[in-house]
Amino acid sequence: MYDTGVMLRSRPWHRWVVAGAVLVGIFYLFPAVTFRPTTSTAIADTRFLTPAPLSNLPFLKELLKDNGLGPEVEFASRHLKYRRNAETRPPLSQIPNKLFPNPPQTINIETVTTLPQLLPPVTLAVENSPRPNEVDASALIFGVSTTYSRFNDDAAGPLREWKRWLTDGNGSSNGAALVLCLHEATDDQILLAQTKLEGVGIRATVQHSDSSLDMPGRYFSLINALYNHPSRETRSYFGLIDDDTFFPSIAALLSMLSEHDPSKPYYIGAFTERVDWMMDHKVPMAYGGAGVFFTAPVVKTLDDLTPTCLKKNPESGLYLEWGDQGDLLLYNCLHNHTEVILTNVPQLHQMDQFGDPSGLYESGELPLSLHHYKSWHRLAPEKVHVVTDACGLNCIFQRFQFADDWVLSNGYTISAFPRGIDFDIMKMEGTFDNGLAKNGVEDVSLSYSFGPLRKNLAGTGRKISWSLLDARSDEYGRVTQVYVKRRDDERWLAKDEPKPRLDSVIVLVWEL
Structure with missing residues (x-):
């Protein structure tokens, strides 16, 4: 009789024969047993692991120093535990807890070694909306026309904002595609732009604009670029945007678009917020900065109509369809040659109001798009958007009223609100200034879009606001937001009220 043990030790290949037989037996006897390989995504997702202790002090020290705040500041902080179990996203959520039951503390940010101890966390319920890395946006393709100098500008360039809504936030595409047409760019600049976009995870095609076309024509020609894109057959919705168009929740945008059958002809967008401009122009068109969307049948129709709609009067040099702006030229082309009319979606925002935009941003609305945030008003949407890494895309701009x-x-x-909230907070605050309120006559240019506006509280002492300075997220799904009120900000002082002695800082930490 053979000594099997000796044979296996002396001939290693026997071990593989036996092991293989055992595995075959397992699969034969227990067919329900399967092996699921661990993916790199699962390894990287530490959101549900026990988080490491959070220290915001180094981040806060550097941030305040870089922005000329302090070193002595008033400081308050609170942890917010979010629960993604709300059925809807209301414009205002009432929270039974006080946000700050104790007065702020004074600290010197240069010398302090630990931040004041946090109060117990407050729990907030939010809608179960996806985070940026949980969205499949492959139904979308966008076209945008700009110059290389603007694209590459550190301040005016769109790359920081595009990273937030065209990627998963981790350096990979969310499936959406971008066609970027650059005016007056060299071949090297086209390549550099392509490399930059790919480097942050944006699925982009960068190409030259047609140098023979003016600005309206270049905008119109984006239709041809989208129609000829190799991924056209896999896309459901084709969008034209400005380089300063921002989509706060790509998930909410997809949800809205999905209500429109992509096999049918749709032209989707929004009017300007200004009813006076609507009456002056007398054109019910989609304004381009809010984002204009088409289904494939309309894209094909416009592509076929391009030679007709880009014809000009040889004497005047004006388009026969008439249009000194690209969005107007598109509208006239559709209006004059098809039966397609605009599907108006007011949650897409052209942002044509001037002055302080807080009325809209503090209304509790989830805007589907934003615009003009680097020109007519100032907002850093890429910083505002960071909180969506924690509580999901639809919690951006969500409004919570606490017991205090x-x-x-x-x-x-x-x-x-030091004197309490003795007004209808569901009405939008009239912070805007279109320059039309004169001699006691109220400006109603925004009333059709926003409804009757309540009085602006700036300069009354009845409202004091801290604005977001910056935000960061970590690998455990926590987001830290830093809000500040500068001591020389007179908007929050009543008449003859003295300025405060210190800058004021509030830190909120969002965590599961």
Whole structure:
């Protein structure tokens, strides 16, 4: 009789024969047993592991120093535990807890070694909306026309914002495609732009604009670029945007678009917010900065109509369809040659109001798009958007009113109301200034879009606001937001009220 043990030790290949037989037996006897390989994504997702202790002090020290705040500041902080179990996203959520039951503390950010101890966390319910890395946006393709100098500009360039809504936030595409047409760019600049976009995870095609076309024509020609894109057959919705168009929740945008059958002809967008401009122009068109969307049948129709709609009067040099702007030229082409009319979606925002935009951003609305945030008003949407890494895309700008009459407009401001909230907070605050209110006559240019506006509280002492300075997320799904009120900000002082002695800082930490 053979000594099997000796044979296996002396001939290693026997071990593989036996092991293989055992595995075959397992699969034969227990067919339900399967092996699921661990993916790199699962390894990288530490959101549900026990988080390491959080220290915001180094981040805060550097941030305040870089922005000329302190070193002595008033400081308050709170942890917010979010639960993604709300059925809807209301414009205002009432929270039974006080946000800050204790007064702020004074600290010197240069010498302090630990931040003041946090109060127990407050629990907030938010809608179960996906985070940036949980969205499949492959139904979308966007076209945009700009110059290389603007694209490459550190301040005016769109790359920081595009990273937030065209990627998963981790350096990979969310499936959406971008066609970028650059005017007056060299071949090297086209390559550099392509490399930059790919480097941050944006699925992009960068190409030259047609140098023979003017600005309206270049905008119109984006239709041809989208129609000829190799991924056209896999896309459902084709969008034209400006380089300063931002989509706060790509998930909400997809949800809205999915209500429109992509096999049918749709032209989707929004009017300007200004009814006076609507009456002056007398054109019910989609304004381009808010984002204009088409289904494939309309894209094909416009592509076929391009030679007709780009014809000009040889004497005047004007388009026969008439249009000194690309969005108007597109509208006239559709209006004059098809039966397609606009599907108006007011949640897409052209942002044509001037002055302080807080009325909209603090309204609790989830805007589908934003525009003009680097020109007609100032906003850093890429910083506002960071909180979506924690509580999901639809919690951006969500409004929470606490028991002590503090109101959080998530990612934008935290506001206190020292005399209480004795007004209808569901009405939008009239912070805007279109320059039309004269001699006691009220400006109604925005009333059709926003409804009757309540009085602006700036300069009354009835409202004090801290604005988002910056935000960061970590590998455990926590997001830290830093809101500040500068001591020389006179908007929050009543008449003859003295300025405060110190800058004021509020830190919120979002965590599961």
